[in-house]
Amino acid sequence: xxxxxxxxLRTFVEVARQGDETAxxxxxxxxxxxxxxxxxxxxxxxxYPLFERRGGDLTMTPKARLLFDHLDAGFAAADRAELRxxxxxxxxxxxxxxxxxxxxGWLTPRxxxxxxxxxxxxxxxxxxxxLIDFDSERVDLAIRHGFGSYxxxxxxxxxxxxxxxxxxxxxxxxxPSIDEPADSIAYHLxxxxxxxxxxxxxxxxxxxxxxxxxxxxxGPNFARNRDLLEATAKGSGxxxxxxxxxxxxxxxxxxxxxxxxxxxxxxxxxLVGKPTAFxxxxxxxxxxxxxxxxxx
Numbered sequence: 001x002x003x004x005x006x007x008x009l010r011t012f013v014e015v016a017r018q019g020d021e022t023a024x025x026x027x028x029x030x031x032x033x034x035x036x037x038x039x040x041x042x043x044x045x046x047x048y049p050l051f052e053r054r055g056g057d058l059t060m061t062p063k064a065r066l067l068f069d070h071l072d073a074g075f076a077a078a079d080r081a082e083l084r085x086x087x088x089x090x091x092x093x094x095x096x097x098x099x100x101x102x103x104x105g106w107l108t109p110r111x112x113x114x115x116x117x118x119x120x121x122x123x124x125x126x127x128x129x130x131l132i133d134f135d136s137e138r139v140d141l142a143i144r145h146g147f148g149s150y151x152x153x154x155x156x157x158x159x160x161x162x163x164x165x166x167x168x169x170x171x172x173x174x175x176p177s178i179d180e181p182a183d184s185i186a187y188h189l190x191x192x193x194x195x196x197x198x199x200x201x202x203x204x205x206x207x208x209x210x211x212x213x214x215x216x217x218x219g220p221n222f223a224r225n226r227d228l229l230e231a232t233a234k235g236s237g238x239x240x241x242x243x244x245x246x247x248x249x250x251x252x253x254x255x256x257x258x259x260x261x262x263x264x265x266x267x268x269x270x271l272v273g274k275p276t277a278f279x280x281x282x283x284x285x286x287x288x289x290x291x292x293x294x295x296x
Contacts, residue, residue, distance in 0.1 A: 008042040011035060012050060013075050016060055016068045023108045057226050093122045094282045097142040099195075100127040101225060102269060105244065107143070107290075114289050121282050134274050140283055141273040143290075146200065148270045154278055156287060158294035160268035162243035163197070165259035166250065168235040178259040181205040185212055188237030189219040192228055197240045204264045229255070269294070 014024040021035045028035070043050050050064040060068060098107055103125055114123065132142045134153070148155045165184060167175075176186050181202050189198050198216040207213070219237055222228035225245055232239040233254040239246075249255040271290060277283050 004045055005041075008038050008045070009071055010075060011038040012042050012064075013068065013071050015039060015051070015058065016064070017072070018104060018108070019058055020104055021058065023104050026108050026112060029112075092120060092282045093124070094141070094286055095124045095126060095139050096286065097126045097128050097132050097139045099143065099145060101242070101245070102143055102145070103127040110293055113293070114286065117289065118282075118285050121285065123286070134277070140277050140280075141271060141286065143269055144272050145195070145267075145269055147204070147264075147266050148268065150270075150272055152274070153272050154275045155270040155272045156291060157266075158269040158271060158290065160263070160265050163201075163240060163263045163267070164243050164246050164257055165238055165240050166232060166246045166255045167238045167258045168233050169253065169256045171235040171237075172256055172258055181259075182207055182212060184238060184259065185215050189216055190228055190231055190237045190239045191217065191219050191221045192225065192239075192241070193221045193223045200267065201240060201263065204267060 011024070011028065011030075014027055015021055015035060018024045018027065021032055021039070024030075025032050025035045039050060046063075046067075048063050049061050050067075051058045051060060104127065107125060111123070111125070114121075126139065131144075132139050134142075143158070144150075145161075148157055165178060167187065171187070176183060178184050184198070191198070196217060198219075199213050202213060202216055220231075222231065225241065228239050228241070229245065229249055231237070233249060238258055246255055246257075250257065271287060273283065278287060
């Protein structure tokens with residue numbers, strides 16, 4: 001076995017972090033073909049596959065997960081050291097927390113534009129669904145999905161994604177129609193981990209009955225959207241997801257739209273931070289850039 005090129009390991013770690021070769025290519029300023037070639041070269045060197053490919057999704061194999069667990073901390077430490085070097089050289093740091101689906105599907109493909117416009121900013125995006133404590137965590141801004149009311153924080157509306165209630169065609173053919181939001185309680189409601197969309201949807205439509213809201217949160221949780229959609233397609237219950245995630249499954253006939261009701265326009269993505277954070281030059285630059293991108 002020949003000497004292993006460390007760039008192959010770096011590429012593997014980035015693809016594993018992003019869960020997507022296109023997003024990794026954006027982060028590393030490479031083409032998709034380069035990323036794919038490096039992953040295949042590493043698989044050939046190691047003698048086992050690193051990812052299971054199903055449609056557009058990548059899932060690490062058990063051996064790849066062990067390799068990633070050994071490598072990730074080391075590369076993360078190297079990234080932090082590089083960031084400190086850039087800051088020492090005059091680049092200003094900006095850390096933005098964003099929901100994983102938003103970071104992967106909307107934000108990451110656009111970041112090259114921000115970097116070109118502001119090369120002096122060392123921007124890092126942390127994909128995380130947790131609510132951020134700005135007083136105790138090293139995060140400057142966050143992008144969250146909700147109604148924009150965050151006590152003590154300033155929020156700037158970006159855009160409202162289209163949301164759909166979906167289920168398997170077989171389940172919906174035998175179940176009751178959903179003409180009002182409360183009708184959804186007749187089904188098992190599947191949950192996206194960390195995203196209480198069902199409760200928020202019901203509350204936004206004036207439903208405050210505690211038992212109804214309890215039932216809306218009682219379904220099983222799924223950490224990954226693809227697992228949530230797969231369970232929904234198998235008839236386990238209904239899911240409440242962004243239309244962009246559901247459309248490929250709807251077009252393939254595995255899912256169907258279940259509800260005719262609309263989401264309130266105020267349920268949107270918001271850029272959130274402490275009022276003092278937006279007064280810094282780098283945060284203001286990011287705010288102005290992302291607002292412009294969101295309104296294109």
